[in-house]
Amino acid sequence: MKQAFVDRNTAVTIRDTEIPSPKEGQLLIRVVVSGTNPKDWKLPQWPMRDGHGPSNEGDDIAGYVEAVGEGVVGFSKGDKVAAFHQMLTADGSFAEYAIAHAYTTFHLPAKTSFEEGATIPLAxxxxxxxxxxxxxxxxxxxxxxxxxxxxxxxxxxxxxxxxxxxxxxxxxxxxxxxxxxxxxxxxxxxxxxxxxxxxxxxxxxxxxxxxxxxxxxxxxxxxxxxxxxxxxxxxxxxxxxxxxxxxxxxxxxxxxxxxxxxxxxxxxxxxVHHPPTEGKEVEDREFGAAFFPLIGRGLTQGWFSGHPHEVHPGGLGGLEGALKDLAAGKASAVKYVVRIGETEGASQ
CATH class of the missing domain: 3.40.50.720 (NAD(P)-binding Rossmann-like Domain)
Incomplete structure (x- = not known):
């Protein structure tokens, strides 16, 4: 699959990599649209990331469930979903396939575009x-x-x-x-x-x-x-x-x-990806697991909507431009998204 990696200078390299497999409690999602966030250009520059090299840490996923890991309930192959990828981990949304936990994934109604869905999870x-x-x-x-x-x-x-x-x-x-x-x-x-x-x-x-x-x-x-x-x-x-x-x-x-x-x-x-501390069974992870489905219901019923968005053309080839525009402060009342299928050589 095609996968994009961002370095500390906000330069993007696209590589051919193996499709990951979901572990227990995870989903493999075929990414149709990826969102972008300011953290995507900021984090590679933080001292804490020194020595890590370029990475794919895109966190806003919109696409179709490709496979489910052991113990996952409520999701099946082919489901239209949006998901919040776990920050600071591999297999993010800047790729043809990404990994997300079931508790940070929610169903997208048919009427909601993937572009709109990709503006929602992290923000x-x-x-x-x-x-x-x-x-x-x-x-x-x-x-x-x-x-x-x-x-x-x-x-x-x-x-x-x-x-x-x-x-x-x-x-x-x-x-x-x-x-x-x-x-x-x-x-x-x-x-x-x-x-x-x-x-x-x-x-x-x-x-x-x-x-x-x-x-x-x-x-x-x-x-x-x-x-x-x-x-x-x-x-x-x-x-x-x-x-x-x-x-x-x-x-x-x-x-x-x-x-x-x-x-x-x-x-x-x-x-939302942290396990509860000892003696506290309900913390941010459980809040997220309860609130993401509420967002999905809001999209279905019409009382919630995503953020205005702008598509940067070229799929992963347009990612570097999107991140550099974010870094330059050009985005106002808009989220930049990329359509993975527009990536040169993508299999989708």
Missing amino acids: AMTAALGLYQRLNLPLPWNPASEPLPLVVYGGASAVGAYALKFAKLSNIHPLIVVAGRGKPYVETLIDRSKGDTIIDYRDGDDAVKAQIAAAIAGKPIRHAFDAVSEKGSYQNIASVLTSPGTITTVLPATGYQAPTGITIVGTNVGS
Whole structure:
């Protein structure tokens, strides 16, 4: 099969490799479309990856089940699915075939395109973990019954947009959303009648802080989802959050001491692949196993949708361009995806 490997310079090499076999609890998926994420160009550059060499760590899979490992229930060969590949492991989505665990896989309805499906797994689960496991906000089936302010920084990003979608399902308002070029898209995700508002980060840090404070009009605000986690984002939030308050970030808030009473906790989406700790049978893995099927139901019933997407042509041959465009900050309110069948020499 054709498989793409990304190096620390974001250069992509396509190689012929053997098709992997699923182990216990895993699925082998024939990848039709792979999504991309900022981590795909960032991780190869991290010091922790020194010495690992180029790797295929694509995490957003959309395709058909090709084979099931021992112990897998609920999936059969030929099922149309989307899946979240385990981060920092081999056999990711940048290939004709990829491996995923059954508990991070969900069925895609016939009406959902593979392109849309490939925008969902990593970003949507990051949003869900942040809102419900880290901020402990009301779940969609037990929505808030009174105003519950929430700051979402980076509302046009895929993670931020999914956080807004889930927050609305949970009746969490007012939503104070920080965005830039993607403001028109964010406008489609909020409800102005419930006090939701958008703040433009391009006005500068002081303006952002002042506008967040003004949006609340003196009321307490104790929860924030930082889908950016760089360039002063969590510092801006922390300066206006009410103590005790919590910010969840998608990147580590290293080297920063938050004000007294403000807690910063990482979303750590990779935790859905961690086994429960001793004495705790239900943690992030079980949350993911329960929440991914809910996303599938939402797609089927029409109350949930994927993120806007743009196809980079050429299949795996277009992956390098997609990742370099991500690194250059060209993506706004869009996810880049590649169709594996367009790869030169692919068997599909």
